Amino acid sequence: MLRASKNLFRSSKSNARLCIFANQRANYFTDSFNENDKFTKELNKYPVITEGFGGEYAQQLFRHGFNTNQLGYIKLSLEEVLAFFKKQGTPLTATTETFTQFLKQSGVAPEVGTDLLGTVYQRGQETIFETIVREYNKLYNAHFQIAYGKLTMAEPLPAKYTTHLYKMKMATVGTLAPLKTRVAFTQDYLPSDLGGWRADVGEDSIDKSFVTELGKIITDEKQNSVLRSL
Numbered sequence: 001m002l003r004a005s006k007n008l009f010r011s012s013k014s015n016a017r018l019c020i021f022a023n024q025r026a027n028y029f030t031d032s033f034n035e036n037d038k039f040t041k042e043l044n045k046y047p048v049i050t051e052g053f054g055g056e057y058a059q060q061l062f063r064h065g066f067n068t069n070q071l072g073y074i075k076l077s078l079e080e081v082l083a084f085f086k087k088q089g090t091p092l093t094a095t096t097e098t099f100t101q102f103l104k105q106s107g108v109a110p111e112v113g114t115d116l117l118g119t120v121y122q123r124g125q126e127t128i129f130e131t132i133v134r135e136y137n138k139l140y141n142a143h144f145q146i147a148y149g150k151l152t153m154a155e156p157l158p159a160k161y162t163t164h165l166y167k168m169k170m171a172t173v174g175t176l177a178p179l180k181t182r183v184a185f186t187q188d189y190l191p192s193d194l195g196g197w198r199a200d201v202g203e204d205s206i207d208k209s210f211v212t213e214l215g216k217i218i219t220d221e222k223q224n225s226v227l228r229s230l
Contacts, residue, residue: 033063033067037063037067038066038067039063039066042066043066046059046062046063046139047139047142047143048138048139048142050135050138050139051135052128052131052135053125053131054128054129054131054132054134054135055131055135057116057119057120057128057132057135058132058136058138058139059135059139061074061078061111061112061116061132061136062074062136062139062140062143064111065111070111071140071143072140073109074109074111074112074136075136075137075140077108077109077111077112077113078132078136078137079133080106080108081108081112081113081129082130082133084099084102084106085129091126092117092120092126092127092129116132117129120132142178145178145180145181145182146181146182146184147177147178147182147183147184147201147202148183148184148186148202149169149172149173149176149177149183149184149185149186149199149200149201149202150185150186150187150188150199150200151165151168151185151186151187151188151197151198151199152188152189152190152197152198152199153187153188153189153197154189154191154192154196154197155189155191156189168197169183169185171206172206173201175206176199176201176202176204176205176206196208
């Protein structure tokens with residue numbers, strides 16, 4: 001829940017707005033934007049290109065969040081609301097008592113719980129909410145130079161190959177990620193007799209699904225071990 005962390009990300013706002021209204025102004029996010037706002041003065045452009053209507057909403061939220069120092073709070077709120085609907089299996093259009101209570105207890109940002117949901121509900125665009133969350137996260141991660149990657153190996157590597165694993169990650173970051181981007185890697189294993197590895201960062205990848213130099217090192221060592229045992 002966001003109750004414990006919301007004060008880190010936003011200024012005080014009235015809880016009276018924590019409900020959905022179908023008559024919310026569609027231009028809520030843009031009516032305060034101008035050539036002298038913080039976004040224009042400090043950034044003047046979005047850190048990454050977004051797509052479709054979901055991307056447009058995400059841009060509006062990002063600009064508003066940047067102007068009000070609430071980028072992190074809005075990110076957490078979007079993810080919290082999306083998780084609620086997925087867990088409950090409740091249609092986004094349903095203004096149920098359960099959802100209203102959830103908004104009050106969780107501390108979701110009014111910009112998300114009231115303004116965004118009210119606008120997409122009014123326009124009949126409820127189905128793009130998940131896209132809005134995804135596109136906002138793209139903007140957020142690009143702005144703070146954060147990326148997420150996955151390294152897929154043919155088999156788990158012994159501890160003595162830590163240096164080789166580190167070199168693969170560094171090669172991946174240098175090839176697939178923008179300059180100075182921090183990449184948080186997860187690891188997966190896909191058994192293969194050919195050895196090799198694959199690295200994914202965002203929508204880009206390096207596919208080395210064959211016996212690479214590292215694969216040869218491991219293979220040669222296994223063969224030498226067999227020979228020594230004869």
